[in-house]
Amino acid sequence: MSTVLFDVIDQHIGLITLNRPYAANAFSSKLLQDFNTVLDQVEANKKLRVLVVKGSGEKAFCAGADLKEREGMSDAEVIQAVRSIKQTLTRVEQLSIPSIAAMKGAAFGGGLELALACDIRIASTEAKMGLTETSLGIIPGAGGTQRLPRLIGPGKANYLILTANRLSSTEAYEYGIVEQLVERGRLVEEVLSVARAIASNGPIGVQQAKKAIRLGLDTDLSSGLKIEEKCYKETIPTEDRMEGIKAFKEKRKPNYMGK
Structure with missing residues (x-):
């Protein structure tokens, strides 16, 4: 077992x-x-x-x-x-x-x-x-x-x-x-x-947020802010980001696919 x-x-x-x-x-x-x-x-x-x-x-x-x-x-x-x-x-x-x-x-x-x-x-x-x-x-x-x-x-x-x-x-x-x-x-x-x-939240956003927090803790604030920016950029070209905006406008729950 x-x-x-x-x-x-x-x-x-x-x-x-x-x-x-x-x-x-x-x-x-x-x-x-x-x-x-x-x-x-x-x-x-x-x-x-x-x-x-x-x-x-x-x-x-x-x-x-x-x-x-x-x-x-x-x-x-x-x-x-x-x-x-x-x-x-x-x-x-x-x-x-x-x-x-x-x-x-x-x-x-x-x-x-x-x-x-x-x-x-x-x-x-x-x-x-x-x-x-x-x-x-x-x-x-x-x-x-x-x-x-x-x-x-x-x-x-x-x-x-x-x-x-x-x-x-x-x-x-x-x-x-x-x-x-x-x-x-x-x-x-x-x-x-x-x-x-x-x-229920955007999975790419959640993962990048976790990454930014974890990596940022091991460095100074200035470096941490650069890490945050890099992780933020990873969310910009995603379908999930567009879905989040569309769902907000349509006043509905977003359907995130992790893409």
Whole structure:
């Protein structure tokens, strides 16, 4: 049985489900292999406009590394295992389409790092999360020390990483780690509502906006504005832009084709 499931909803929404509920959806080597196979499918499906990532079961979004599997590893094997997680999460971050983490239950260590690699994080009210690696004598190694400061600022990131604090979903929302809180029973419904809102917009515009934001964060404002201009120009010659203008004039919902 695959440890990562993939479904397509409404033609344009990809849904990835981490499928190890008995192990809190932790990153085993098999799960990482299956995850990358699914990402191949996501990248190959040109109809997709947004991706949702969630965990199966009620207890965890993703508990991070599979520590039981790691017990028998050599130092070199541990380093390679962490590198594999980081490479997989970087693939999620660099997808051309936006991604949403639907966070229910626990999201610690690599689990939160997976959510940080997504563009939007929506959590259920009972979720708990944190980068807790320093309490285990290590550090976040799959992007946490880099993505968290970029999201909430270095001071708050230092505090959370160095104390290894575990946060409630409300605290995570107040820190700016998650963008929206939802009652547990409505999480998937609300995430899919957000995904449908994104999917209804011009897909080329959405992808270029994501690209401009992501690349601009790694540079100064002047360079970022040039990146924005370049991405804006990509939308000008498209059929979607003309459809958007026509639909606005005709006071109807646009029918974007991604062309």
